[in-house]
Structure formats: structure tokens, C-alpha cells
Amino acid sequence: MAVLVIVEFGALWGGIMALPWDTPMGLLTGVLPGAIGGAVAGIASVFADAGAWLADLPTLLSREWIPNQGHRVPGGGWEGTFLGLEPAYAWVIRVAVVYAYAMFTFYWVWRGYMVFRRHYRYADWTPADDMIDRFRGHNWGKFGLVLVMAFVVMAMFAPTISPTTQEQNIMDPYSHNIEYYNDDAGQVMETSVGQANLLSSSKGVQRNFGLWSYDEYDRFHPTGTFTNGKDMFTLTAYGARISLFIGVFASALAGGIALSLALLTAYYKGIVDLATVVASDAFMAMPRLLVLIMLVTVLADHWVANIYSGGFIIAFLFGIWGWMGLWRAVRGPAFQIVENEWVMASKGFGERPWRIVKKHVAPYVIGYLLIYLSMSLGGYIIGAAGLAFLGLGVTAPTPEMGRLIAAGQSLVTTQSWHISIIPGLMISALVLGFNALGDGIRDAIDPKTGGDDAAGEAAAAGGGG
């Protein structure tokens, strides 16, 4: 066990460091000065520095180790790429290494859990064991987990697995130069990325760089180029980041509100419950999509709209308008669980209400909530993409799946079909993954679907009355 930890330590640390630290840190620095004012600006800058420093720490898996950006040399062959390989192969190797690392980490965590469960944990059985075992036998749920994990890895390692960098290719193409081999001139020349992008765009009949292609500047595009010549894979990888952020943040917000309200109403009942019912009805009475469109438009010039290129405000609004259904779904179970005598017993020895619901009610309600959340998470992602499709929400140049789809819409019938289809497929797969995972979790939590639970009872036989 200890050996396993030591061997893995470096790799794990690499994984931790590879997290998109800049995202939360950027968010933090974005929020703090505006929200609290100049007084905290100093603290904010410290946070920003710490974030930047963390983001700059060297990581085990970095694109510099296996570079795929290079150019041909006059005599044939490549310069600047990993071992002089063709950029496509170098890129494939890098992606494969990243996923292999992710899989190994996952396996190691799983293995560690099993070892802990078998040898180190005092309790030889816990209710969670049964849930995990049921999930292990649930193929559809595991398929969902694999899809979701694949997306999480893609989002987490977006800087590493994209063939080019966001800074160079998307955000600031005219400040970066690349070298390439000019066939006509027969020599290696230099140009700005923006210039190269202009001549690498996919525009249907006139010009197209489709799946698995090189442009004239020796750059490799696994899933082709966008209408303005930017690399589709880079766009979708960073787009997955935003989509996941919106989905997870909105779900966490909506779920958090729903859970707190469910616990509050179940514990205090009466007037609190009535007030919440009225509030949820009021929220539900407003057409969500129209309100979202209105708010996004109204807040367009506000500083809030700039956080995370507008992804934050979208996620926030989805969260604020998403709790009603979730709350209704978990209110019933919460009411039921509060009636249990263990809640009364807890009151009997003077536990505080907040701790009672946290310890004795919430664990039972969260199971239900997770199921509904996994179902609605896909909805948030689709919703955000839908808004982006309409030109609202996440602002250019930050990539968003919905905007990619919208841009490629008119080119679907031409050679440049990949512009719409690739992000469309990605987002469908992501939502499908979350729904499948939700199915799996639901079946795992509900003991009626799985094998028998009597095994544990035999273990406790003997002793006592």
C-alpha cells in the first residue's frame, strides 16, 4: 500500500497541478474586487498571484514533453515535433498518454478504495458498499460514467490535449508567430497565427479543412477547422470546459437551494413550507427561457456578465431558476424522513436543528437529489448551448458548443459539415453520459433493484438479545 502511494505520488501531484487552477482563480479575482470593493483588492491580487503561481507550476503531463507543433523541413521529415514524428502521431500519443494517466489514476483510486474497504476499514460492511456493488453491475450506468469521465478528463486537460494552445490559436492569434514550410518558396517561413488562420478556414465549397487534415501551415487539425480557421478540437475541448462548468455549477446551485429548502420546510413545516410553496410557484409561473434571455440581455453590460466570459451568469441564472422542480421532488422524501423517531431522539438529547437535518435527514435526501440532478444537468448544458446558439450568454472568443453549432449551421450540407456536427455530437454524448450515470445512481441507491441485502444481517448474529 505504502509503496503504491510513493510510486503514485508524483503522478497524483501532477494530476492535482494539472487542474485548471486558472479558472477558479480567474473567477475569484474577477468576483472579489467587484463584489467587496477596493478594500479587498489587495487580498484579491494575492489570490491572483497565488493562482497564477499554482497554474505555472510544472506538471508531469504537459504539452512540452510531447510537442506536436512543428513544421516540415526541406528534405522531408519534421522539425519541432516529438521525435520528429508527424504532428498527427505526436498528438495522438499525447492524448493517449493523458487518457492512460487518467485511467490509471482512476484505477488506483478504485483499487485503493477496495483495499481500504477490505483491510483497513473497521466496519466490515456499510450501506454504501451495497450501492457501489450495485453500480458495478449496472452496465448502462458504467457507460455513462465512462462518457462523463472522458469529458471531465478532456475539460481538465484541455490545454494539454488540444493540438494548439488557446492563447495562440483562439484568443490572441495576431501576437503569435509560427514557422511553416512553404512549398512554393521551398523554404521555412514565418507568419502570424491570425494570418495563417485566415487561409485555413473551413467555408464549405471554396475551402475546407475537414477531419484529420493538415492546413497549408503544417498545422494538424484532428477535427478540422472552424469558419475562421481556428482549430475545432481546441475549441471543443475548451468548450467542454465551459459546458461542464455551467452544468455542474448550475446543478450545484439549484441542488443546494433545493436541498436547503427541502430540509428547512420538512423540519419546520407549517408557514415556512407554505411560503416556499408560494415562492416556488411564483418562480415557476415565470417562463424560464424568456426570463433568462431577458436577464442575460439586461445584464450584458454589467460586470457580472464578464465573469468567465458570461458562463458564470448563465450558470447562475440556470441555478436560480432550477431549484423548484428539484425541491418539489425531494420535499416529499424529506417530510417522510423527518418523521422518523431518530430525529425525535436527536431532539431529545438537545441536538441543534441544523445538525439534526444535516446528520439525520440530508443523507437520505441527497440520494434522491442526485438522481434528479443528473437528469437536469444535461438540461442546463443544452440550455446554455441553446442560448449561445441564439447569440446570448457566453461571449466570443471564448468557445461555446452552442455558438460553434450555430456558426456551422449553414454549412452542414457542404464539405464543412464537421463544424456543426462535431460539437453537436459531443454535447449529445455529454448529456447522454450524465443521464446514463443518473440512471445508474438511481438504481444503485434503490435497493429494490439489486441483489439481496441479507448478507450483512448474518454477520451480526450472536451477542445480545
Added chain:
Amino acid sequence: MSLYQESRDGVVAEPTGEVLVEVDDLKTYYGSEGGLLGGNPVKAVDGVSFDIHRGETLGLVGESGCGKSTLGRTLMQLESATAGEVRYDGTDITTLSGKELKEWRQNVQMVFQDPDGSLNDRMTVGEIIKEPLNVHNWKTPTERRQRARELLDIVGLKEDHYYRYPFQFSGGQRQRVGIARALALEPDFLVLDEPVSALDVSVQAKILNLLNDLQEEFGLTYLIIAHDLSVVEHICDRVAVMYLGNIMELGPTDAIFDEPANPYTNSLLSAIPEPDPTLEKSRMTLRGTPPSPRDPPSGCVFSTRCPLKIRPEQYEDLDDDVWEGIEIFRAVLRDRGDLSKSVRQRLRDLLGLETRGMDIEEVLEESFGELDVPSDVQQHIDSAVEHVRRDDLQSAQEELETEFGSVCEQEVPENLPVGDTGRTSHCHRHRDEHEGTLDYIESHGYER
């Protein structure tokens, strides 16, 4: 075990006579804040007074729904009292709140009826027993763990059950866990809400013996809520018999079981089956079901079902069956005129829509049948029937009330002393001017 004893040296297990809990005219009503549609509040506990002495076991018996669990919970301050006082060691706990209440809660713990529902299935047994200690920040975490293990041992479980889940235990074992949790804070007073009624008979005895041992060891005071009379007889020093929110009789267990004074206690004890099938016994059966606690009878709460009800003088010698017929007839009328009916019915009444559709002939047949009803009685019944035919239940009831009613329906009885064992009974018959319950039972041929 030593841990427990250290702090308890010199505590005598026997009842000392020192009063620990004093309950004074306690009332717990539900739904009085119901407003427009709520109607009358449910009077779950309606003016109850008694003392619990240090070290004794007081049993609280009664039919389901008589308010005994509510009383227990009010003593624990899990329900708030509507009126009255509960003094624990001299402090009125109904006025405690916040920090004081939390401090006080260490003294009183509860063991619940249903061992399936009273233990959180997501926590290990150790966590469950430790919980009260955590809440009150008892010593260090290591000592808490140690204490939890000790408690497991005290209640007859194994220490290595610490990491098991309640799910893995039998009902009796789970109840032991519940008892261990209740003992964790070293309380003086335990409220045991039907501690064994959910268990197998063989396990019941073990748990009761455990409770007995624990009481002796730690000098605990128990309030045992039960509907099983044999449990009460087995374990209690004194018994309080409860009916519809009132304590009907309170006294030493032996006295009450040997010679019950209150008519309700008599009927309860009379309902205990005899093991001898050949024995012919004229039981004091209870008619019907208890009235709604929203609208308890005036006077004595038991007056609507009491077989020993005091009769008006002129009917003193009326045939018992005819008297019972009258009582049944009145009960039916009362039932139909019940104030605790649904909102819909009340609305219909307000709108003058008659929905009751009572067949008065059928009721008469059921009440009196073949009986030879004396003409003076018949006269009043006929008059009442007339009122009913005119849909005037109110007048019919009043008519019968004035003719056949007695002190039982007009006055709330006091708790009168019976015998010399400190027993009290809530019945008019203990007054000198009325025939005592025992004499009445004998003279009317009932057997207990």
C-alpha cells in the same frame, strides 16, 4: 461500568420518596392554532397532575390514543405544553429554552417504541451511541469512544458491535442500542415509550430484566409508557391509568391490580384474558370506542362508556340492560352529533343539507331490542325520537341528558383518595353520597 458508578456512589436504587418530577395540571393541545377550519384543538393531555419519586418506576397505561405518548414527550419537552407545569428537581422545565434547555436535556432521556425507526440506519452503532456525547461535548473524542464501548457492554452487546450498522441487528439488539444511547449522558430519568411492545415475547422479558438491572445499578427513575398490563405489573412500582388525556387512577401497582377502584381500571383489567377456558366470567366490557379528544364528554371523560355510571335517583333500580340500552342510544346520538366532523360535513350543515341519513328505527332496535322498557323511560325515548325525526339532534340529546344525566356528566370528578396507600381515583363514586365502585360491582353481579 465503573465509570458510571463513580459518579453515583450512595444513590439508592429503591424509591426514596423524594419527588423528582412534579407534574401540575399539565395540558398539551394540538391544532388549537388551526384557525378557521381547525375547529376544536385535540386535547391529547388535558389537565394531568402527578409526582414521580426518585428511583421509582411509574407505569403509564391506557388505550391507544389516550395521550400517554404525548404526555411522555411533553415531559421530555419534545412537545410544548399548552398549560401547566412540569417541575424537574424544582425547576419548571416548560419555561426552559435555548442553552438551559439543552443543559437540562442531559438529565432526561427517552427510549422509543420502534427500534427500527429510532436508530439512523446510515450511522454505525458506535456513532449512534456517541451522538449525545458529541452534542454535549463530553470529554475528549477518545474518551467518548471508550464510553460508547463500555455502554455496549453495559446493555449486553459486544464491544466489537461498535462498527456494525443497526441494519444488521435484531429488534432486541437494536432496542439495546437505543437504551445504550439513552444512558450515554448518565441521565437520572428515563422515559420509556412502549420499550418492548415491538419485540418478541421472549425478548421482551430480557429487555425488561435489563431495564430492571440498570435501574438498580444506576439509581434511575423510569416512566414506562405501555399498553400491555402484564409488562406494567412486572416492572412498575406505581401505575397511572390514563383515559382520554386524563389520569383516571394512580397508585401502587399491587393495589391497583388487586383491587382496582376506578371503573375504567376495572374495565381494563377485566379485559385481561383468563388462561382457563372453562371459566365463565361476566366481563365489564367497554362499549364502542373512545370519544374524540377534540370534543371530550362534559363532566367525567369516561361518562359516555362507563358501566358504573351514577344514575339519577329515580332510575337507581332500573334493569341493567335497559340502562345500557339508554346509554347505547345516547352514544349513537352523540356520535352523530359529533363536533369533530369533517369540514365538508360542517359546511353541509351550515347550508342546511342533511346528510346523516340516520335510520332511527334501526337504532332503537339495536339499543332496546326485545327489552321490556318501563313506560316512564319509554316516554322520554319517544320524545327524543320525535326530535330526531325533525332532524333536531341537539334537542334529542338535551332531552335525554336532563332525564338520564347525572353528576358524571355535569361535574368533572376530583382525584379522590382511595385506601391508605396514597392511591387516587378520578371518579364521583368515591364520594360518600354515592355507592362505591366495589359495592356497585358486587351488587350488579360483575366479576373482575
